[in-house]
Each structure stands twice: as structure tokens, then as C-alpha cells.
Amino acid sequence: MITTASLVRRYLLLTLLLGLSAMLAVRVGAVGLSLSDIIAAIRGTADSATRTIVVGLRIPRVVLAALCGAALAISGATYQALLRNTLAEPYILGVSSGAALGAVAATVFGLDRLSPWIIPAFAFAGALAAIVLVLRVALVAGRVLDRRTLLLAGVVVGAFCNAAVLLFLTFADAESFRSAVFWMMGSLAGATWQHVLLLAVPLVIASVVLFGFARSLNLLAVGEPTAAALGVPVERVKYLCFALASVLAAAAVAVSGVIGFVGLIIPHAVRLMWGSNYRQLLPSAALLGAIFLVAADAAARTVAAPTELPIGVLTALVGVPVFVVLLRRRDD
């Protein structure tokens, strides 16, 4: 049984880990920094070069990594309950493909040179358009939000967007091609405080609301008839939670590109360690996702320095073995 005291201990521990990994992540990079450099930079007493690196580059990047990890983990956990599918993740309904289509279109047509906000804006719009299209397709096929129809519609719309992305890339020049492909691999390079704000607002709203629906998600994972009989207004809750999880995924993709694996694996890791009750799963997954992505981004910057690895490659390379260990422990 999970007691309130053990829950508080767990959240404190995870918050502490997040703080530690964030501090470490701010220190490492092309220029190594000591803790006193960082404190001086935050207090404004360091030289301007250090200040720019710490306050203008490192901290927003680390904060953005944390927010992305939290957003993807919450989004994935929500999709898994709504679709009653353990393989569900934030991109399963075509969010990433739609975002990629938007971003690639902007790159190939050279719009990205107009403003740094063009790519996030196009990616976000593409992601939301894909979700709306998926819902439309699912509604044509069935009366209500049937999870199997939704999954099929997600696959179909995703395939369509991917085809369109390849079509655009066929006609792209070498430079656009390269930047488009790198965008699709996900990166937190170029993170600014504006990016942070762009993700923080939807993240705060969605996580507070979704936490309120944690018990509904528990019941929806058991089954819709059960949920309805126990008092869940099923259709309303499903639409709202789908919308919030999709906006979270879309916002994360818009600011960081497609970072796979976090949204799939983090909720499962929480389940394996602490069980599936969404009242504790959602906050735990948010914290664990944040820690994981902060650490992964720090590693991506340093492991093969000066070359920066695509963070999506790292999340999978590190995440898979860790997950296998967790699975094994479960069997014992």
C-alpha cells in the first residue's frame, strides 16, 4: 500500500534528483563551468561571456529539457490509459508526423529564414492539424471515439504525413534537407527562454487538469462500461484528455523536434516501480521524465564532444537497457 508519507518521500527524492541533474547539466558542455561560476552568473556578478552561456544558453536549455520530458511523459501516460494500449505514446496519433510535415514544409520553402518562430509555429500547427484529421477520420469510421478506430486513423494519417514529408525532401536542396532531418531527430540546441515559456504554459495547465482526471483515467484503463457505471462521464473526459495530451505532445514537438521513447518508457518505468494508479503515476512520470531528458541532453552534449549527438538517439540507446533491467526485476 502506498502511504502519503512514502509518496511525499518519493516526490522529494525525485525533485532532489532533478535538481542535481539540472545542476550537473548546466555545468557540462563545450565550456566546463564550476558551481561558483554558475552562482555568480545567476547573481549577475560573473563576466558577460559566462553570463550569456549560463543564463542565455545553458539554463534555458536544461529547463526546456525538463519541461519536454515532463510533457512527453504525461502525454504518453494519458494516451496509454485513453487508448487502453501499453504501446501508446505521444506520437501514436500522428502528432509527430504532422509536426514534421509542418516543419519540413517551412524549411523546404525557405520560410524558416524569416523568423526563428516559423518552425515551432508550423510544427505546432501541423501537429494539431494531424490530431484533428485523426479525430475526423475516426468519427467517419465509427460513431464515438472508439480506441481501435482512433489507432487505425492515427496510423493512416501518420503514414500520409510521412509520405508528404518524403515528397518535400525529394525536392529540397542539400542544406534544407540536412536541417529538416536534424529537426526530425529532435534537438534542444537553440533553446531560449521564449521556448521555455511556450511549453511551460500548456504544460502547467494540462498537468493540473489531467491530475484532476487521474481517477477517471484509472477507470478508463479498466474499461469504458466500468468507468461509465462508476460515474465517469466517459465521452466528455475522453475528448478533454485527448485534447490536453495532444496539445502537450504538439507543444513539446514544436520546441524540440521529435524526441522519441520518453513518452513510451517513462510511464512504464513508473508502473514497474510504483504501480499504475494515475494519482501517483502522473506526478511521478512528470518528474522522472524531466530527470531523464535533462540527463540525456547533458550526455548528448558531452559524450562525443564537440559533436552533439541527436538526443532521440541517446534516449533510446540509454532507455532500452534500463527498461530491460526494470522488466527483469519485475519477473523476480
Place this chain on the structure above:
Amino acid sequence: MTDVAWQVERVSFRHPGASRDAVRDVTCKLAGGGVTAILGPNGAGKSTFVRLLIGLAAPTSGIVQFHGRSLGSWTRGTIAREIGFVPQGEESVFPMSVREVVAMGRYPHLGPWRAETEEDRRLVRHALEDVDAFPFADRPFSTLSGGEQQRVRIARALAQHGSALVLDEPTAGLDVRHEIELFALLRGLASYGRTVVLVTHNLSLASRLADRVLLFSEGELVAHGDTAAVLTGERLTRVYGWPIDVVRHPGPGEEAGRPLVVPRLTAPVEAPRP
């Protein structure tokens, strides 16, 4: 308890796009307290009728009242606080402990952001004790046997803390012993004043343990009332399209004289086909 729990008036239900009513023009009263069994062949409309009783389906025509108020005007939450429900065949995709499953029964009593109170935990504990599931409260639900799982689902419905309990084929897939134990558990719950309504295919157990029965055939309620009065060999033979005898239980004890339903092994040539 002799007050009326459900009052069903001229209720029909047709699935969208279907060519005939799944439930046709049913009128009946279900008394509060005791055990009521809903019987009938496959496809007779039993499960649909149960969905109407708990407001999961809205009647195409007619009205379903629970304690004098039309279910159509209730929110899902209000219904869930009044009527506990054990659905047929459900399976969570994620692992849950027994206690977590039962705690879900408190859902209709909890606001979105509210944490469970001591009172909620107490009711969950009581529900676990009522079905003798307390000893394995912290085990994973998926490791329980079919009979234990069903008892835990009943505990979840008890944690809803309503006056009535509705079960859709609660003993499907259980062996004889677990089936009878479950029926005995439901009888026990009814003896404390709860209204228990269940769908079952086990005619012989229903005839011995239910106070009242509703007999459905092709969407229509063909007979309802006192178990011994409704369950006659001639009526069951007609409804099930198979020769069925009803004899009196030879005893011992409280079962003596109750109807005992015995289907024949071979159908006579003139048996009517459904």
C-alpha cells in the same frame, strides 16, 4: 423491505440502426431488498435491460425510475452513488493491487483534485471484509483466481455505497463451488437490506437462491414475480426452446420444496425451435 426500487414503464430500446427492439415494451416493478434474477436465453435482452436499469443506455421510449425519480434526469455520478455495478468481463490493461481496484468504487464520491479521506479508506476496508478479500488486499489483482477477482469486483461495487447492486453474469466461467459461494455472498448482502439484481444463465441456482425472477424472451418480459410462480416447466420449455422440467427440491433444510430446474438431455421431435 417491500418498497419499490425500480419502476419500469413501457420501456423499449433499439440499438441505432437495428431492425428490431433489443428490449420491447417492458413494464415491471423491482422491489427493494432481496435477490432478483434476470433470466432468459442468449440474445433475449437481459444485458440491455441491465444497462437500462443503471442508466448506461437511455430507453428509446418509456421511462425507468429508481426510487421514484427518472434515471434520465440523473448524472452518471448520482447513479453511481446509488447503484453499484459489476459488469461482464473487464480487464485492466495495467497492473493494479486489489485495494486499488476496490478504491475505484469511491470514484463517484470524490471530487477531481480531492485526496481520499480516512472515511473512504474505511469503506474500502469494509467492502474488502464483506467479500472476505481483506487477506489479499495488497496482492496484484491479476494474480487472483477467477472467483477471487469476481469477489473483488463486488467489493468495488460495495464501496460505491449505494442501496442497490447490479451484476451482469457474475458467475460466468466459475466452477460449481465458486459459483455457489458467490451466490451465497449475494444472498448475504441482500439479507442486510441491499437490493441485488443479477443476470445469470444458471437456472437451477437462480431457482433455489433468487427471491424473484424476471424471465426474458426475444426482448420481451414474458413473466416476472415470485421465483416458484414464474419458473414452471411449461414456460421455461417454451422460452428456451428446449424441454425443461421443474421439480421440487427434495430437501434437506431451507431448500426443501424450492423449484429445481432440470433440462432434459434429448429433445422430442416436436420440440419448438426458437
